[in-house]
Amino acid sequence: MSVVADVNVRTSDVLTVRGLTVTVRDKTLVSDVDLSVGPGERVGLIGESGSGKSLTALSVLGLLPEDVTASGSVRLTGVDHELIGADERRMSRVRGRRLAMVFQEPMTALNPTMRIGDQIAEAMLIHGTRPGRGAARAAAVELLERVQLPPDTLRAYPHQLSGGQRQRVVLALALANDPALLICDEPTTALDVTVQALVLDLIVKGVVARAAALLFITHDLAVVATVCERVLVMYGGRVVESGPVGEVFTRPRHRYTEGLLAASDLETTQRRLTTIPGNVPPAGQFPSGCVFRTRCRHATEVCATTPPWTGSETTGFACHHPAEAVDD
Amino acid sequence: MRRLNPSLVAGGLIVGLIVVMALVSFVWTPYDATLVDPVNRLAQPSWDHWFGTDKFGRDVLSQIMVGSRTTLFVGVVAVGVAAVIGVPLGILAAMARRWPAEIIMRTNDLLLAFPALLLAIMFGAVFGASTMTAMIAIGIASVPSFARVIRSGALQVMRTEYVLAARAAGRQPFPIAIRHVLPNVTSLITVQASVSFAIAVLAEAALSFLGYGTPPPTPSWGRMLQESQEFLFSAPRLAIFPGVAIAIAVLGFNLLGDGLRDRFDPKLEDRR
Amino acid sequence: MIIRLIERTAVLLVSLVVSSVLVFAFMAVLPGDPARVALGVNASDEAVAELRRQFGLGRPLPTQYFDWLGGLLRGDFGTSYVSKAEIGPQVFDRFQVTLWLVLAGMVIALVVAAPAGTVMAARHRKVSGLALSAISQLGVAVPAFLAGILLIMLFAVKLGWLPANGWTPPAQDPGMFVRQLILPALSLGLVQGAVLTRYVRSAVLDVLREDYLRTARAKGLRPFPALWRHGIRNAAVPVVTVLGLQLATLLIGAVVVERVFVIPGLGSLLLDGVSNRDLLLVQDVVMVLVVAVLVVNFLVDLLYVALDPRLRVGSR
Numbered sequence: 065m066s067v068v069a070d071v072n073v074r075t076s077d078v079l080t081v082r083g084l085t086v087t088v089r090d091k092t093l094v095s096d097v098d099l100s101v102g103p104g105e106r107v108g109l110i111g112e113s114g115s116g117k118s119l120t121a122l123s124v125l126g127l128l129p130e131d132v133t134a135s136g137s138v139r140l141t142g143v144d145h146e147l148i149g150a151d152e153r154r155m156s157r158v159r160g161r162r163l164a165m166v167f168q169e170p171m172t173a174l175n176p177t178m179r180i181g182d183q184i185a186e187a188m189l190i191h192g193t194r195p196g197r198g199a200a201r202a203a204a205v206e207l208l209e210r211v212q213l214p215p216d217t218l219r220a221y222p223h224q225l226s227g228g229q230r231q232r233v234v235l236a237l238a239l240a241n242d243p244a245l246l247i248c249d250e251p252t253t254a255l256d257v258t259v260q261a262l263v264l265d266l267i268v269k270g271v272v273a274r275a276a277a278l279l280f281i282t283h284d285l286a287v288v289a290t291v292c293e294r295v296l297v298m299y300g301g302r303v304v305e306s307g308p309v310g311e312v313f314t315r316p317r318h319r320y321t322e323g324l325l326a327a328s329d330l331e332t333t334q335r336r337l338t339t340i341p342g343n344v345p346p347a348g349q350f351p352s353g354c355v356f357r358t359r360c361r362h363a364t365e366v367c368a369t370t371p372p373w374t375g376s377e378t379t380g381f382a383c384h385h386p387a388e389a390v391d392d
Numbered sequence: 393m394r395r396l397n398p399s400l401v402a403g404g405l406i407v408g409l410i411v412v413m414a415l416v417s418f419v420w421t422p423y424d425a426t427l428v429d430p431v432n433r434l435a436q437p438s439w440d441h442w443f444g445t446d447k448f449g450r451d452v453l454s455q456i457m458v459g460s461r462t463t464l465f466v467g468v469v470a471v472g473v474a475a476v477i478g479v480p481l482g483i484l485a486a487m488a489r490r491w492p493a494e495i496i497m498r499t500n501d502l503l504l505a506f507p508a509l510l511l512a513i514m515f516g517a518v519f520g521a522s523t524m525t526a527m528i529a530i531g532i533a534s535v536p537s538f539a540r541v542i543r544s545g546a547l548q549v550m551r552t553e554y555v556l557a558a559r560a561a562g563r564q565p566f567p568i569a570i571r572h573v574l575p576n577v578t579s580l581i582t583v584q585a586s587v588s589f590a591i592a593v594l595a596e597a598a599l600s601f602l603g604y605g606t607p608p609p610t611p612s613w614g615r616m617l618q619e620s621q622e623f624l625f626s627a628p629r630l631a632i633f634p635g636v637a638i639a640i641a642v643l644g645f646n647l648l649g650d651g652l653r654d655r656f657d658p659k660l661e662d663r664r
Numbered sequence: 665m666i667i668r669l670i671e672r673t674a675v676l677l678v679s680l681v682v683s684s685v686l687v688f689a690f691m692a693v694l695p696g697d698p699a700r701v702a703l704g705v706n707a708s709d710e711a712v713a714e715l716r717r718q719f720g721l722g723r724p725l726p727t728q729y730f731d732w733l734g735g736l737l738r739g740d741f742g743t744s745y746v747s748k749a750e751i752g753p754q755v756f757d758r759f760q761v762t763l764w765l766v767l768a769g770m771v772i773a774l775v776v777a778a779p780a781g782t783v784m785a786a787r788h789r790k791v792s793g794l795a796l797s798a799i800s801q802l803g804v805a806v807p808a809f810l811a812g813i814l815l816i817m818l819f820a821v822k823l824g825w826l827p828a829n830g831w832t833p834p835a836q837d838p839g840m841f842v843r844q845l846i847l848p849a850l851s852l853g854l855v856q857g858a859v860l861t862r863y864v865r866s867a868v869l870d871v872l873r874e875d876y877l878r879t880a881r882a883k884g885l886r887p888f889p890a891l892w893r894h895g896i897r898n899a900a901v902p903v904v905t906v907l908g909l910q911l912a913t914l915l916i917g918a919v920v921v922e923r924v925f926v927i928p929g930l931g932s933l934l935l936d937g938v939s940n941r942d943l944l945l946v947q948d949v950v951m952v953l954v955v956a957v958l959v960v961n962f963l964v965d966l967l968y969v970a971l972d973p974r975l976r977v978g979s980r
Contacts, residue, residue, distance in 0.1 A: 127881055130789060152886050160884030167882075172875035176974055177897045186893070187883045221973040237883065502679050502686075504909065505957040507916040510950060514690060517938040517946045594807050598920050601809055602935060617813065621924070624828070628817050635810045643805035 077141065078103050078245050078277040079124065084136035084148075086119045086128065086301075091348025093132070094119050094301040098377055101245060103141075106271065106278040108292035108309065110285060110324075114347050116301035117281045118168075121247045123148070124279075125165055126155045141244055161191045164238035166267070168250040170231035174222040180233055181218030184208070187240040207236040210273075211266050228259030232266060239270045246271055249281045264291055285328045289313060294378065297321045300345070300355030305381040317374075317381040320356045354384065400651025403586075406644030414460040423451035425458040426609045443633050446619065452630065455611040456637050462612045463593055463641055466527050466605075470592040471585050473531025478538025479581060483569050485539065486546030497543065500536045508533035508595040516604035523606045530595045534588045541584045545577040552576075579656040586649035590642045597638045613638050668969065676962040683954050684736075688729050691947040719745060719944075736951065746942040754933060754945075755952055761831060762929035765852065765918050766911070768845055772853025773860050773910075780857075781864025785872060786891065788865070797865070803858025808917040812851035812924040819847060829926040848925040852917050856910060863906045867899040874898070901971050908964030912957045 079101040086094035094116035101107045109117045123134040126147060138147040143158050150158075167173050175183060184207060185200035194200040205215045211232035222230055231251060238246060248267060252260040268291055271278045280291050288295050289309055296306040297318065305318040316322040323340040342359040345351075351358050357367035362385040371382045417425075422442070429449030437444040443452035485496040512529035519525045549555060555572050599605030600614025608615065613634040620630035716722050720731070735742055741751035780796055787793035806814075820828035826847055832840040871877060872895065880890040919931030930949055937945035 125882060127878060156881075156884045156886045158884075159882055165882045167875060167879065169875055173879045175876040175880070175894045175898070177972060178894065190884045223974045234879065237879075498675075498679075499682075502682055502958075505679075505683060505912060505954050505961075507912050509916045509919065510953060513919075513934065513938055514946065514950060517941070517943065518691065590805075598807055598809060602920060602923060604938070617810065621813065624813065624817055625821050628821070631813050631817065635806075635813065638807060638810060639802070639805045642807070643802065646801065646804060 076102060078105070079141075079279065080137075080139045081120070081124065082137040084120060084123055084134060084138065086116065086123055086132060086134045088132045088348070092301065093347050094123070094134075097136070097298075097301075097303050099296055099303065099306075100377060101277045101279055103244075104272075104275045104277060105294065106268070106280065106292045108288035108295040109279060109281045109298060110283060110288055110295060111298035112283055112344050114344050115298040116347075117298050118249050119301075120298070121165065121249050121279065121281055124247065125159060125163060126150065127159075157191070160187055160238075160243075161193070161241050162244045164241070164243040164246050166231070166234050166238050166246070166248045166251045169254055170227050170234055171254070173234050174230055176222050178221075179218070180208075180220050180222065180225070181205075184218075184233065184237045184240060187237045191241055193241045203240070204236075207240055208233070210239075210270065211236045212262075226259075228255050228263060231255060231263050235263070235266060235270060239274065239276075242274045243276055245277045245279060247279045247281070250283070251280075252287065253282070253284070260287075267291070285313065285325070297324070300350035301347075302355055302382070304356065304383070306377070307375075307379040307381075311379070315387075317386040318356075318383045319360050319362050319385065319387065321381075322387050323359075354382075360385075397651050397654055399647045400655055403644050403647030403649070403651050406640060407648055410460050410464065410641055410644065413457055414464050417454075417457040417461060421451075421454040421457050423454045425450065425454040425611050427451070437629065444627070444629055446616070446630055447623065452616075452633055455616060456613070456633055459611040459613045459616065459634070459637070460641075462523070462606050462610060463596060463638075466523065466530065466596040467589045467592040467645075469527040470531040470534060470595075471588050473528060474534035474538045474588055475581060475585060477532070478535040479542050479574075479577075481535070482539040482542025483546045483573050483577070485543045486550055487565055487569060487573070496539070500539050503533075503536045506533060508591060509598055512595060512599050513602070513604055516599075521599075521604040521607060523610070526596060526599050526605045530592045530599075533595075534591060538581075538584055538588065541580055542577055545580040546573050549573045549576045579652070583649050583652045583656065586645050586652060590645035590649065593638065593641050593645065613641075669966070672962060672965050676958060679958050680955060683958065684733055684951060685729070687947055687951050687954065688732060691943050691950075692725060692728065715745065719743070732947075736948075741948045742944050744942050744945050746940045746945075751945055751948050755930070755948055758928060758930045758933045759952060761927060762915070762918050762922070762931065764834075764845060765848055765921070765927065765929060766914050768849035769852030769856060769914055769918070770907075770911070772849055773857035773914075774907075776854065776857030777860035777864050781861040782868050782891070784861065784865040785868035786887070788869065796861075800858045800861040800865075803855060804862065806855055806858075807920075808851050808855045809920040809924050811855050812848060812921050815847045815851055816924070829924075831925075831927045831929075844925075848921050848927060851921050851924070852914060856914055856917070859913075860903070860906065860910065864899070864903055867902045868895065870902075871895040871899045897971060901968060904964055904967055904971065908961045911960045915953055915956060 077100045079099070081097060081099045084094060084097040084099075085092065097116075097120055099107075099109075099120075109120065111117045119128065119132070122128045124138050124147065128134055134148055136148055140147060140158065140162055142162055145154060147155065147158065174180070181201060181204050184204040185194075185197065188194045188200040188203060189197065194203050201218070204218060208215060208217050213229060213232055213236070217225070217229070217233070222233075225233065231254075235251075246267075251267065252263050255263060264287065267278070267280075270276075278291075280288065282288055292309055294307065295309050295312050296303050297312070297320065298304065299320045305312060305316065305321045312321060313325060316325055320340075327339050340359055341361070345358070351368075352370075353368040354360070354363070354371050357363040360367070364385065366384050369384075371384045373382050374380050374386070427450060429445065432440075432445050432449040433447060443456065445451055446455070481496060481500070485493045485500075488496065508530045511533040512526050515525040515529040549572060555568060558568050558572060596605055596612070597614035597617070600612040601618045603615075603618065605614055606612035616634035617631055617638070620627070620634070623630050720728065723731075732742065739752060741755055743749065744751055780800065784793045784796045784800070788797075816828045819826045827840075827844050828847075830844050832844055834841040868891070872891070874895075877890055877894055880894045881887065885893065915930075918929060919934060921927075922929040922931040923935065930952065934946060934949040934953075936942075937949060
């Protein structure tokens with residue numbers, strides 16, 4: 065990439081995404097996403113299913129399905145090359161080492177024919193972060209302990225563990241090499257409510273202990289509120305609003321965020337739940353201009369043009385008719 | 393939105409071609425396929441004999457054309473036998489209570505240990521080699537795979553709401569089988585018939601090659617191959633023509649089966 | 665684990681008994697008189713009666729069945745109605761020949777199918793994968809005996825590299841044994857390999873879509889190492905099933921291939937038995953083939969357990 069592009073990258077950020085666009089054949093699923101995560105910062109990415117949040121994460125990791133392509137720029141601290149379009153050889157050195165991910169479905173995320181210990185140890189052996197098999201194994205015991213699993217879990221096979229236990233194993237192996245950034249994609253959605261809190265707690269503890277940054281993807285506003293410091297709201301493949309969690313959740317500016325908050329019981333003062341009219345369009349079939357205009361009560365003609373971003377990258381929104389800035 | 397399915401098209405074309413060839417052979421062949429012509433023994437391919445002649449001076453092209461009838465005839469009867477026995481068995485196994493179903497399927501699995509060719513050789517040993525015994529043996533040997541496929545399809549139908557509704561309404565099992573289950577497994581039957589047809593073509597060729605299939609003088613691709621063996625050095629084309637005919641026929645039915653399967657259930661193959 | 669073993673063994677035993685009844689019933693009940701069949705239609709009634717007495721064919725069928733079965737269990741396959749020779753030693757000798765052929769064919773099939781199927785799956789949208797798919801589709805359409813004839817034409821007739829037919833026991837001349845084994849084993853193995861390739865492909869395609877493979881990639885494994893370390897064992901489970909079922913096809917394919925290459929195996933013995941109308945010999949050979957298939961399927965069942973820890977109930 066050119067020198068000019070590099071100047072725009074704030075060197076202090078762990079992750080910097082610029083103009084990320086994801087397409088499948090002729091459909092655009094994610095368009096022009098900018099996002100940064102600072103060191104040790106915990107950032108939430110919220111949106112309904114189909115908003116493109118998971119694709120954004122997979123693009124960062126370079127693990128998009130075969131026919132899906134990403135363009136734009138993704139930079140990670142400590143990695144001297146662009147992640148988008150990097151070849152497998154270079155990407156494989158970044159994945160699991162500087163950048164790790166916890167997926168949504170713990171029941172299928174682990175190899176059913178391999179013992180837990182081997183799967184965790186492998187994560188370290190691939191990158192040579194432990195001198196040998198014995199050291200990796202010892203480290204695996206320690207990692208399991210941190211996620212509150214007994215040492216004999218090492219010899220277990222995935223089918224002998226519950227969903228919550230498996231997700232803790234996935235977390236342990238994601239954190240095995242002390243990554244600079246951990247991405248979690250709906251890590252507790254598939255879990256029982258009772259174990260969700262434990263897993264969330266372990267995730268936060270894990271990243272805090274390593275001073276790692278966290279990009280947390282979810283559709284659950286309550287989870288974002290407990291885990292994250294800053295939040296980005298996605299709709300229709302675009303980031304429509306971003307800001308500190310407290311600010312966005314109490315004083316939303318984008319009309320979609322406003323609707324989303326009203327629809328959840330998080331901050332409602334009146335007991336009656338409201339819903340956003342209409343349905344989320346199928347992926348790749350969002351309207352031009354403001355992607356939310358077909359469901360927005362405030363939409364006018366001007367919304368047919370793409371709304372510009374207002375504010376800074378960390379705190380701002382893209383809406384022609386934002387909600388009042390001042391809380392009344 | 394439905395894309396043209398290359399397997400289906402190619403398979404359909406090949407099978408169609410063979411059927412046309414067999415039909416044409418009833419009204420016209422270059423020569424009488426069984427006509428012995430001692431003067432033109434082992435003739436090279438020429439304008440008179442496109443594919444040459446065999447050791448008796450019989451025209452190879454004519455034999456191939458007439459041989460396609462044998463192939464199709466054996467296939468149709470064998471698949472017919474397999475379907476007539478296998479489909480009811482499969483539906484029965486899906487609708488029966490636990491134990492009878494278990495017994496049917498266990499027996500079925502056991503019969504899979506008897507491949508078509510082995511059964512046909514046994515039949516040949518007992519009843520004497522003929523096209524009829526070959527067809528029936530191949531048909532019987534194809535029953536287990538039919539029953540197995542149809543059962544799994546029928547089990548799915550049995551779980552659908554309209555069948556549950558019919559059962560709740562007190563309909564008897566037999567009407568349910570005829571009105572609901574059978575129509576919903578016809579696509580499976582078609583696919584399996586095509587796949588079984590390919591196996592039948594292979595088995596018939598192998599049997600005739602071994603001398604337990606179609607007896608002379610009726611032309612058969614398998615026997616043409618067997619007769620060609622003594623001329624592998626001097627006239628390899630005698631093996632090539634019937635060999636290619638067998639391979640193309642099998643290819644055609646396999647492709648047709650694959651194509652039909654994709655068409656009926658596009659999820660089976662990978663096309664996300 | 666133990667329960668499964670007992671259950672599988674029970675199924676095997678029942679299958680063996682039922683199939684022996686089937687084979688016996690088929691050969692004994694359906695046709696006319698085995699003695700008449702053996703001697704031909706022109707034989708005198710006295711000769712037929714003599715043969716019937718000699719082999720105890722007049723006894724009740726259950727007695728005959730249990731005698732036959734008891735003999736098989738003791739390794740006594742009976743005496744041929746036609747040649748009056750002991751059948752057992754012949755079957756034993758011929759079985760070894762066929763075993764070599766089938767094993768060599770199986771090895772070739774696996775060596776062809778495992779890499780080809782994997783590449784087809786990994787590159788299923790690319791030209792190389794599609795080309796391999798087309799080749800395998802062609803391979804499936806070629807019967808083993810035709811492959812044998814084509815291989816003879818190429819390697820024996822045209823190039824003269826290998827003998828066109830014949831069989832030498834390995835103990836007698838190992839070099840010749842190998843040279844004569846290559847072509848028949850290839851005819852069996854290549855064709856079977858083509859069939860197997862398609863199963864390997866779909867098994868690997870399934871595995872490629874698994875979440876745990878994505879986890880492996882997220883750990884930092886490159887695509888092929890990820891597939892190798894995490895996919896192969898999982899893909900092996902369905903492939904092993906097919907391998908077991910294919911053994912039946914391979915055995916029967918060997919019958920025909922033995923004819924093409926003039927190999928004195930079990931298949932030739934069976935066909936000779938049919939030509940000579942030696943029904944007891946046919947019955948014995950068919951039973952041996954069926955037992956081989958059933959036993960292999962039993963072993964395959966046990967192999968699953970080794971491959972898939974989920975089947976090892978209570979192993980923790």
